[in-house]
Amino acid sequence: MKKIFSLFLLCTTSLLFAADKAATVSRDTDLFSKPFKDAEIITELSAKTTITILKRKGGWYEIKTSEKQGWVRLTHVRLVRKGKGKQNDNSGVGEILSSLATGREKSDKVTTATAVKGLSEEELSNAEPDVDALNALDNFAVDENANNESGLATRKVDYLEGDSPTAKAEPETNSEDDE
Amino acid sequence: MNPLLRLIRLFLIISISAIAINAYAIGFGGFSLGGGSEEEDSNSFDIGEIIDGVKDISRTITGIDEEAEIEIGRDAAAVLLGASKPVNDPELQRYVNKVGRWVVNQTNRPQLPWRFAVLSSNHLNAFATPGGNIFITDGLLRTLNNEAELAAVLAHEVAHVIKKHHIKAMSSINTSGLSGVLKLAGQTSEGKNNFIAKEMVGQVKDMYLRGLDKDDEFEADRMGIVIASRAGYDPFALVAVLQTLDSINPESSGLELLYKTHPPAGDRLDRLDPALEQFEGSVEESPLLEQRFNKYVARRP
Numbered sequence: 204m205k206k207i208f209s210l211f212l213l214c215t216t217s218l219l220f221a222a223d224k225a226a227t228v229s230r231d232t233d234l235f236s237k238p239f240k241d242a243e244i245i246t247e248l249s250a251k252t253t254i255t256i257l258k259r260k261g262g263w264y265e266i267k268t269s270e271k272q273g274w275v276r277l278t279h280v281r282l283v284r285k286g287k288g289k290q291n292d293n294s295g296v297g298e299i300l301s302s303l304a305t306g307r308e309k310s311d312k313v314t315t316a317t318a319v320k321g322l323s324e325e326e327l328s329n330a331e332p333d334v335d336a337l338n339a340l341d342n343f344a345v346d347e348n349a350n351n352e353s354g355l356a357t358r359k360v361d362y363l364e365g366d367s368p369t370a371k372a373e374p375e376t377n378s379e380d381d382e
Numbered sequence: 383m384n385p386l387l388r389l390i391r392l393f394l395i396i397s398i399s400a401i402a403i404n405a406y407a408i409g410f411g412g413f414s415l416g417g418g419s420e421e422e423d424s425n426s427f428d429i430g431e432i433i434d435g436v437k438d439i440s441r442t443i444t445g446i447d448e449e450a451e452i453e454i455g456r457d458a459a460a461v462l463l464g465a466s467k468p469v470n471d472p473e474l475q476r477y478v479n480k481v482g483r484w485v486v487n488q489t490n491r492p493q494l495p496w497r498f499a500v501l502s503s504n505h506l507n508a509f510a511t512p513g514g515n516i517f518i519t520d521g522l523l524r525t526l527n528n529e530a531e532l533a534a535v536l537a538h539e540v541a542h543v544i545k546k547h548h549i550k551a552m553s554s555i556n557t558s559g560l561s562g563v564l565k566l567a568g569q570t571s572e573g574k575n576n577f578i579a580k581e582m583v584g585q586v587k588d589m590y591l592r593g594l595d596k597d598d599e600f601e602a603d604r605m606g607i608v609i610a611s612r613a614g615y616d617p618f619a620l621v622a623v624l625q626t627l628d629s630i631n632p633e634s635s636g637l638e639l640l641y642k643t644h645p646p647a648g649d650r651l652d653r654l655d656p657a658l659e660q661f662e663g664s665v666e667e668s669p670l671l672e673q674r675f676n677k678y679v680a681r682r683p
Contacts, residue, residue: 229648240662262618262658277621278651278658282629321503322466322519324591324639330464332578337460340468340497340515343475345483347492353484353529353671355614363657366605368490368544 224256225283226266234273238263245273256280443550443560448513451549452495454567455513457578458548459497461586462509462517466501469520474500477678481529482516482536488612489544498536505636506627509590510539512548521636523679525626529671530610530619537613538606538620545605547598551589593643603650604657616668617661624651 230250235242238260248254254266254275263274362368468475475498482498494514504521516539518532526532542548549560556562566582593599603620611617628647630637644650 229652259618262621262662276655277618278654280625281648281651282625284629284631321636322462322501322505322507322509322639323635324642327462327465327590327639328587330461330587332457332460332583333463333467334460334578336463336467337456337515340459340499343472343479343499344495344497345476345479347483347487349480349483351484351487352480353614353674355484355669355671357488357614358612360608360611360617360660362608363604363660366601366608 226254226256226264226280227283228252228254228275228279229281230279232275232279234266234268234271234275235263236273238265238274242274245271248275254280443546443553446546446549446560446564448494450564450567451546452513454549454552454563455511455515455543457567457582458511458586458589459515459517460578461583462501462511462515462590466503466517466519468499469502471500471682474678474682477674478518478532478536481533482540485533485537485609485613486514486540488609489540491544494543505639506630507640508535508539510542510548512543512546514543516540516543525630526623526675526679527626527670527672528619529675530616530668531623531670532675533610533613533615534606534620534623537610537615538602540609541602541605542594542598545598545601547594547602548589550598551592551594552585555585555588555592590643591639596645599644600650600653603654607654607657611661611668614668616670617658619670621651621654621658624654 228248228250232248232250234245234248236245237243248268252268254268257265257267257272259265259277260274262277264277264280265274266272266280478500479496479498482496486492486494486496491514496514496516498516498518500523501517501519503519505519506522506525508516508518508522510516516536518535518539522535523532526535549563552563553560556566558565563582563585566579566585607617607620610619624647627637627640628651632641632646645653
């Protein structure tokens with residue numbers, strides 16, 4: 204009775220991962236008929252097989268190859284790389300930023316804000332501490348007891364073994380609903 | 383830390399303590415037992431200071447005073463803010479703080495003075511400092527597609543704070559370990575002309591240029607997914623962020639520091655499977671809050 208995800212939230216899935224994207228599989232991986240571990244295996248795709256992503260469901264992508272269609276694990280997929288730029292060439296980042304921006308209300312390319320200071324190695328190395336800027340962060344802080352405006356409901360999920368910050372169980376185990 | 387190292391360290395601490403306590407007993411045994419105040423001791427031999435040092439070393443990183451942790455974190459945050467300023471967009475900054483606050487409220491340390499800020503840098507990166515200062519660059523923010531992805535990035539950074547990964551990293555940079563870091567943090571004086579020790583500034587820079595322990599990065603990925611998921615966000619959103627990063631040429635400018643200090647995005651994806659397994663079949667659909675995200679992020683020029 205560990206985790207009961209009884210929440211069926213009204214969803215706006217799943218533009219999270221853009222559909223119809225060119226990708227490859229990062230390793231030899233099974234192509235399943237359904238998005239489940241125990242589903243029938245259609246075939247094994249060898250590493251680097253080119254695929255097209257159709258949609259996502261949970262931890263799975265529905266994909267097609269030149270011959271087959273089915274489901275593969277999310278983490279075994281790599282999007283085709285953008286930007287062939289060399290070092291000090293901004294094309295990679297620039298390209299992805301502008302291509303992403305097109306999906307949004309304003310399709311302007313990412314404009315370089317005035318007086319942008321970066322966080323390159325050099326800029327970080329030369330930084331002088333700015334305590335005023337630090338104190339100014341207080342202006343936007345949100346109180347611990349502020350209303351949650353996201354509309355999201357919490358879930359009960361445990362850290363993986365060994366990751367927990369305390370030896371004991373997590374604090375929100377109010378054990379109210381434990382039976 | 384690996385268990386063997388931990389054991390060796392513990393052994394060292396114990397033996398140093400024993401030596402110091404012996405020295406203390408030999409040196410002052412005769413007259414300081416009853417009332418040997420620290421001032422008296424330090425005048426003569428500084429042995430009190432040695433003992434304090436030992437105490438500091440033995441104070442484990444997880445046991446660091448919260449106040450000291452916050453102080454160190456403020457120093458570190460001031461340095462980062464020296465390199466890049468927050469974007470001048472109060473609504474955006476407030477929004478990121480709302481998302482971040484909801485995320486940290488799902489951890490065991492909601493009481494820290496959490497501050498979130500978008501920094502006006504086109505580099506793709508995010509940073510945390512001890513005590514709860516979290517920064518995301520405008521460049522990274524703009525590559526994200528929705529609030530779930532933002533929460534995923536923030537939750538990764540939050541996990542670093544929860545686990546005090548930076549304190550650990552700084553302690554390994556400082557030749558006196560944690561006690562050295564604590565000492566430097568103590569050199570911050572109150573008041574207007576807040577002063578941060580030069581050495582501290584140097585060590586903070588060192589840490590952010592070198593990055594954290596790679597295993598700590600993987601751990602923050604795993605924990606971040608859990609934290610974001612507790613907050614109700616899609617646990618797979620971090621995968622989306624990493625796949626986006628992986629799809630950008632790693633040699634692009636704007637990614638150098640990220641990749642110098644983090645494992646490649648592909649490796650991080652490879653390592654995420656165990657953390658995602660528990661969501662298998664149970665969380666197929668979660669809100670992404672794309673609209674709310676776009677209201678604050680995409681409206682900008």
